[in-house]
Amino acid sequence: MVNYWNRFCQWVVHTRLYIIAMAKWLTLAVVVGGFCGLIGTAFHMGIHEAEVLRTAHPWLLFCLPLAGLAIVGLYQLLRTEGLGTNDVIEAVHHGKPLTILLLPAIFVGTMLTHLCGGSAGREGAALQMGGTVGWNVGRLFHLDDRDLRTATLCGMAAFFSALFGTPLTASIFAIVVISIGVLYHAAFIPCLTASLVAFWISVKLGVAPTRFTVAAPALAAIPLAQVAVLAVGCALVALLFCRILHGTEHLLKQRVPNQWLRVVLGGVAVIGLTLLCGTRDYNGAGMNIITAALEQGTVRPEAFLLKMIFTAVTLAAGFKGGEVVPSFFVGATFGCAVGPLLGLPAGFSAAVGLVSVFCGVTNCPLASIFLSLELFGDGGLLYFAAACGISYVLSGYDGLYSSQTILYSKLKAQYINVRTTHHHAGQQH
Numbered sequence: 001m002v003n004y005w006n007r008f009c010q011w012v013v014h015t016r017l018y019i020i021a022m023a024k025w026l027t028l029a030v031v032v033g034g035f036c037g038l039i040g041t042a043f044h045m046g047i048h049e050a051e052v053l054r055t056a057h058p059w060l061l062f063c064l065p066l067a068g069l070a071i072v073g074l075y076q077l078l079r080t081e082g083l084g085t086n087d088v089i090e091a092v093h094h095g096k097p098l099t100i101l102l103l104p105a106i107f108v109g110t111m112l113t114h115l116c117g118g119s120a121g122r123e124g125a126a127l128q129m130g131g132t133v134g135w136n137v138g139r140l141f142h143l144d145d146r147d148l149r150t151a152t153l154c155g156m157a158a159f160f161s162a163l164f165g166t167p168l169t170a171s172i173f174a175i176v177v178i179s180i181g182v183l184y185h186a187a188f189i190p191c192l193t194a195s196l197v198a199f200w201i202s203v204k205l206g207v208a209p210t211r212f213t214v215a216a217p218a219l220a221a222i223p224l225a226q227v228a229v230l231a232v233g234c235a236l237v238a239l240l241f242c243r244i245l246h247g248t249e250h251l252l253k254q255r256v257p258n259q260w261l262r263v264v265l266g267g268v269a270v271i272g273l274t275l276l277c278g279t280r281d282y283n284g285a286g287m288n289i290i291t292a293a294l295e296q297g298t299v300r301p302e303a304f305l306l307k308m309i310f311t312a313v314t315l316a317a318g319f320k321g322g323e324v325v326p327s328f329f330v331g332a333t334f335g336c337a338v339g340p341l342l343g344l345p346a347g348f349s350a351a352v353g354l355v356s357v358f359c360g361v362t363n364c365p366l367a368s369i370f371l372s373l374e375l376f377g378d379g380g381l382l383y384f385a386a387a388c389g390i391s392y393v394l395s396g397y398d399g400l401y402s403s404q405t406i407l408y409s410k411l412k413a414q415y416i417n418v419r420t421t422h423h424h425a426g427q428q429h
Contacts, residue, residue, distance in 0.1 A: 024141075025190040028151060032137050033158045033197025036130050040162025040198060041205045043107060043129070047122055050115040051284050061283065064116040064270055068263030068319055071109045080105040081259075085124050085322075086403035088131035091152050092178045093403065095145045098135040098152070102128060109320030117283035118270060119310035123160055124322020124400075130159025134194075150187045153178075157191040158198035165202070165209025166374040167195035173367035180363045181407030212294045214351045216380025217344075224386060226342045230335060230349055231356050231387035235394035237334050238360025241308050241327065242398040248312035259318055266317020273310060282310040285321075286329045290354070293336040297346030304334040323400045324358070331357025351376050352387050359388040360395030363406060363420065368392075 054060050075081045078101040090096040110125040134155020138148040157174035161167040171191040175184040203209065217223045256262040274283060281289050281300070286307065293299045311326040331353040339349020351372070359368035365388040372384035393410050399420035409416050 022189075025150075026193055028137065028141055028143075029154055029158075029190045029193035030197055032134050032151065032154045033194035034201065035133050035137065036155055036158035036194065037162050037198035037201025037205075039103070039107075039129065039133065040126065040159045041202045041207055043110075043122070043126070044163050044202070044207050046107075046111050047114050047285070050111055054115055054117055054284065055280075058280070060115060061117040061271055061274060061280075064118060064319075065264040065267035067112040067116040067118075068267045068317065069260060071112055071320060072259050072263050072318060074108060075105050078102075078105045083128075085127050086401055088128055088152065088156065089178055089401055089403040091131060091135055092149045093405070095149060098132045100132060100136045102132045106320055110322075113314065113319040113321050114284050116267075117274065117280070118267075118314040118319040118321065119282055119284065119286075119307065119326065120314050120319060120321020120323075121285050121325030121328075122163055122322055123324035125320065126159040126163050126322065127156045130155035130157070133159070150184070150190055153184065153187045154190045154194040158194035161195035162198040162202040162207070165199060165207070165211070166371060167192065167199040169367055169371040169374050170195045172370050173362070173364055176364050176367055177362060177401070177404065179405045179407055183366075210375060212291070212351065212375055214294055214347050214376045214380070215345065216348055216351075216376075216383060219382055223344065224383065226339075226344050227352055227383045227387050228390055229342055230339055230344065230352055231390035232394060233338055234331060234334065234353055234356035234387065235360050235391040237304065237330060237353075238327070238357045238391060238395040239398055241330055241357070242361055242395075242400060244308050244312045245315065245323065245400070246398075246402070249316040252316045263318040266313055266319065269313050269317070270310060273306075273313070277306060282307050285325045287325070290325075290329055290332045293332040293350040294347050294354070297336060297340075297350070299333045299336040299346075299350070301337045304330045304337070307333065323361070327358050327361045327400070328354050331355070348380065351380070352383060355384050356387045356391040360391040361398075361400045363392065363395070363399050363404065365389055365392040 080102050083102050087096060091098050106125045106128045110122065113120050131152045134151040135148055138151030143151055153174045157170040160170035174191050175187045252262055256265060274280060307326055307329045332350040335353020336346050336350035340346050355368050355372045359365050368388045369385050397406055397420055402420060404420045405417060406420060407415060407417050
């Protein structure tokens, strides 16, 4: 009888610990999701208005160098120079603190970049702002070092969800992007809760979730083979995109070490490229071009390459924003241009390209598959899954984020634990 009583007491103690932990994380997730939902909605609306203003007043493009100087000055004023998405990843890896001042810096910096025609996205900024919110809310909750890392992931997921309307993708992406090969299961419920709260708030405040209507062919061997070939091309495009981004950043910092001069020259370069191309398609995020590729099947064949160049120059010069939406642009336009040559419908191949290139540049196949579900529905799930798997393996060990680690080889069951851009397949460990 004593043994049964002791076991019951132990069960009560353990159950109480689980209940307290769940209550703690649900409370924190709701708070983080609430903040990220409100700030994310304001950010989304601000970016939209900046795009509208730039379209209505084309002369704003010529203010891009001045916007760059304002961004550099703002970051120096707030003492956030050099901080970016890699620092948010480091906060999860090593418990690195995140100053709350990064929030207004990246918010205003990204707004100015979009207002004046820099080529950048918004989800990279979302990861920075969301991670900053999560980390600082965790401090208010007096969380320890390990729990602060989970709180950071909650913020990343919530802000991504508020902007893009994909709560499941946002949750999975946040908990897998840090260390490829490890899924932080303990963070799933907090991240999903925060994502759902942020998503609900953004929808209630008028932000429509991003969704596309794409018809996938019936599952058959021939279209599956065609998708596989397209995925190989997407992997190479993802690799090229990462190399151009990192190479341009390294080159500009080496040749023009003064950040004030670098941002002015970068702004002038974007203006020159825009005039040379004779179109404003590559300024801003380019969601209208992505939509045209997916729903109308229309695209310029060179669009994917030009977007890489515009984005690389913009971000390397010191302008602010993200790389995720540009990767969507690159993938969708590449798929739309190449897919019909393989016999695939243009809109469907654009969708495959979008998801595959995103997978290649982030090294996150699982999150990419969920992205296809939330953006396009489950009609072509197996096609998207196959494309993501191929793109993940063949895109190598490069990635958008140099602080990201890949724990296991893509070629065999071998633990390697390397940073992206610092490993080659033939290297022995």
